[in-house]
Amino acid sequence: MQQRPVTLRHPVLWLVPGLIWCLWLIYASLIPVPGGADLPPDKLLHITAYAVLVYLIGCALRPGCFPLLLVVAVALGMVLEYLQGLTVYRSFEWADGWANMLGAAVGILLLLSPAGRLYQRIESWRYE
Numbered sequence: 001m002q003q004r005p006v007t008l009r010h011p012v013l014w015l016v017p018g019l020i021w022c023l024w025l026i027y028a029s030l031i032p033v034p035g036g037a038d039l040p041p042d043k044l045l046h047i048t049a050y051a052v053l054v055y056l057i058g059c060a061l062r063p064g065c066f067p068l069l070l071v072v073a074v075a076l077g078m079v080l081e082y083l084q085g086l087t088v089y090r091s092f093e094w095a096d097g098w099a100n101m102l103g104a105a106v107g108i109l110l111l112l113s114p115a116g117r118l119y120q121r122i123e124s125w126r127y128e
Contacts, residue, residue, distance in 0.1 A: 003048040009018050009118055010123075011061075014119045015057060017088070018053065018056035018060065022076075027100060028049075029083075029084065030084065032090070033089075035038060040117075042067060043095065043099040046069055046096050046103055047100075049103060050102075051107040051110065052103075053104070054069055054070065054103070054106075054110075055107040055111060055115075055116075058116065059116060059117075059118050060119060063111070063112075066111060066112075070104050071106070073107070074100065074103040076100075077100030077101065080100075081093065082093075097112075
């Protein structure tokens with residue numbers, strides 16, 4: 001598979017959406033879940049949250065960084081699961097950890113597709 005060059009004018013700025021998502025993910029993972037909340041299926045939330053995390057951050061990185069991004073996202077998911085187990089209002093679940101890993105892998109697959117050049121396309125529209 002051919003590696004895409006990253007030619008972003010402001011790569012650090014493009015990390016901001018992913019970092020904001022990461023902070024939201026940490027916050028949402030550690031707060032109590034309101035009783036009776038009308039949420040989608042739990043595992044689907046995990047998969048989507050980690051796919052979006054990896055995708056948003058990965059769009060600003062070079063493809064050579066993707067393996068490290070995957071490891072960091074999986075580690076974050078497992079650490080947050082562990083921390084949930086330390087609270088009285090959340091619990092550790094291996095299945096959630098696996099869903100986080102699957103979501104991170106989905107994010108990597110998105111990055112390897114043409115969708116992975118989102119930020120480059122936005123910049124090309126802006127600077128044409």
